[in-house]
Amino acid sequence: MVAVAVLGAAGGIGQPISLLLKLNTEITKLHLYDIVRCPGVGADVSHINTDSEVKTFQGATQLKECLEGMQIVVIPAGVPRKPGMTRDDLFNINAGIVRDLVQAVAEACPKAFVCIISNPVNSTVPIAAEVLKKNGVYDPRRVFGVTTLDVVRSSRFIRDIRPEFSCSRSVTVIGGHSGNTIIPILSSLAAELNLSTEEVDALTHRIQFGGDEVVKAKNGEGSATLSMAYAGSRFVSSLIAAVKGRPASECSYIDLDAHPSAAESAAHIGVTGLSHFSLPVALGPDGVDGIAPHDKPGAREAELIKEAVVAIKSNIAAGTAFVLNK
Ligand code: NAD
Ligand code: LMR
Numbered sequence: 125m126v127a128v129a130v131l132g133a134a135g136g137i138g139q140p141i142s143l144l145l146k147l148n149t150e151i152t153k154l155h156l157y158d159i160v161r162c163p164g165v166g167a168d169v170s171h172i173n174t175d176s177e178v179k180t181f182q183g184a185t186q187l188k189e190c191l192e193g194m195q196i197v198v199i200p201a202g203v204p205r206k207p208g209m210t211r212d213d214l215f216n217i218n219a220g221i222v223r224d225l226v227q228a229v230a231e232a233c234p235k236a237f238v239c240i241i242s243n244p245v246n247s248t249v250p251i252a253a254e255v256l257k258k259n260g261v262y263d264p265r266r267v268f269g270v271t272t273l274d275v276v277r278s279s280r281f282i283r284d285i286r287p288e289f290s291c292s293r294s295v296t297v298i299g300g301h302s303g304n305t306i307i308p309i310l311s312s313l314a315a316e317l318n319l320s321t322e323e324v325d326a327l328t329h330r331i332q333f334g335g336d337e338v339v340k341a342k343n344g345e346g347s348a349t350l351s352m353a354y355a356g357s358r359f360v361s362s363l364i365a366a367v368k369g370r371p372a373s374e375c376s377y378i379d380l381d382a383h384p385s386a387a388e389s390a391a392h393i394g395v396t397g398l399s400h401f402s403l404p405v406a407l408g409p410d411g412v413d414g415i416a417p418h419d420k421p422g423a424r425e426a427e428l429i430k431e432a433v434v435a436i437k438s439n440i441a442a443g444t445a446f447v448l449n450k
Contacts, residue, residue: 126364127153129194129236131187131225132201133180134158134165136346137241140353141200146172148357150364157181157190158201187225191232195367196360198270199225202242204347205339211244211302212439219446222248226255234261237363237411238268241356245269245301246436249377249400250443258447265411268363269377271301271402272355273348277334278308281327286317296418297331297375298393298402298429300439305432306332311422324424366407373416377402382412389415394429399440 128145132138133156142156146169154176156166166180181190191197202218205211222242229238234256242248249269256262278295299307308331314324330337338348362372379400380387390401404418421429 125152126150126196126367127155127194128196128198128360129155129157129190129233131157131190131197131199132242134161135200136204136349137200137352137356139165140350141198141356142169143172144353144357145198145360146170146174146176146178148176148361148364149174150361150368151176153193154178155181155190155194157187159183184224187228188232191228191236194233194236196237196239196363197229197233198239198241198356198360200241200352200356201225202248204349205243205335206344206346207339209339211335212247212442214243215247215442215446218242218244218248219251219443222251223255223447226252227259230256230259230261234259235263235266237266239270239356239359239363240268241270241352243301244439245271245377246305246400246439247443247446249379250440251447253379253399254444254447263411264379264382265413267379268359268405268411269301269400269402270356270359271297271306271375271377272359273352274301274306274308274331274334275375276351276355276358278327278331281330281334282310282313282317285323285327286319289317294375296404298404298421299432300377300400300402300436302435302439303332304428305435305439307421307425307428307432308332309419309421309425311425312419328428362407363411366411366413367409369409372407373404374407375402376405378405378412383414385415386412393421394426395433398433398436399444401436 170178296309365372406414
């Protein structure tokens with residue numbers, strides 16, 4: 125049995141990710157929750173002829189019922205950016221949304237894997253961690269910031285300039301999920317693909333600010349939804365594979381206490397004094413099971429890491445303070 129809940133299921137990401145999860149034949153129960161429009165989305169998705177049972181829940185009074193028995197909880201609830209905004213500008217609204225949803229997770233399904241999509245991920249994941257800690261149910265192996273879209277973009281953007289690069293090949297992306305905290309590790313690929321310094325710089329910038337491309341193109345109608353749904357469903361598929369004993373790995377923004385090798389790996393690349401950082405994570409039946417083999421940062425990326433650490437530190441502090449100072 126694999127039971128998955130989507131919180132924010134009627135939104136721009138929520139709808140297509142619910143569709144993709146309904147197509148995942150390993151999922152047996154799919155629970156969809158939102159504060160609006162959820163019955164329609166649920167009825168629609170439930171007509172797809174795969175075996176999973178779809179149930180719909182709407183409004184805070186139905187949240188706990190939605191979460192009971194869930195093994196994986198995917199959270200794309202919250203507001204998206206408009207042009208001119210940073211992800212941090214979403215903090216004031218989304219911090220409270222994530223806090224309240226994770227509080228319900230702590231009460232109803234404390235052992236579930238929690239996959240956080242809501243921005244700013246660099247802060248919302250520490251918020252989730254603090255809420256679970258407050259409730260005495262925190263297992264750092266089971267909480268993930270979903271940064272898969274940065275990996276998906278990296279593969280695709282490299283393919284745009286080197287058609288011989290296979291889109292299905294994964295690229296290591298570490299750091300966080302916002303602007304200059306996103307660090308694609310391109311050094312060894314640069315040698316393999318004969319990328320010039322200018323090409324590496326342009327690719328790095330495009331990957332870091334790929335989200336802005338979509339926000340600009342949508343012109344006030346939100347941010348990435350379809351590519352995010354794809355990325356999020358890929359992350360969930362990897363998690364399910366790991367739970368079922370198949371090898372899987374994904375880059376994800378995790379608690380560095382989740383595994384001794386996480387803190388070691390981070391320290392090795394100069395990341396100290398942070399509770400969270402995105403690394404290539406080996407996934408196992410209990411979640412984070414180590415660090416997956418990955419390309420090592422080169423000298424240029426080492427500089428980017430230094431900058432990212434400063435920004436992520438303040439994002440984490442904001443998230444932590446939001447829960448602890450209430
Ligand atoms: P959206 O506005 O289209 O949908 C959000 C949904 O959340 C809505 O249906 C809304 O009703 C619901 N919602 C709001 N408060 C809720 C609550 N308390 N409980 C349950 N549901 C609630 O937005 P979107 O485009 O789907 O984006 C959602 C979030 O995902 C944003 O914060 C966005 O920045 C983020 N995002 C993250 C990534 C990533 O890579 N991690 C990528 C794209 C978007
Ligand atoms: C993205 O990377 O597309 C998301 O984080 C949404 C955004 O605000 O850019």
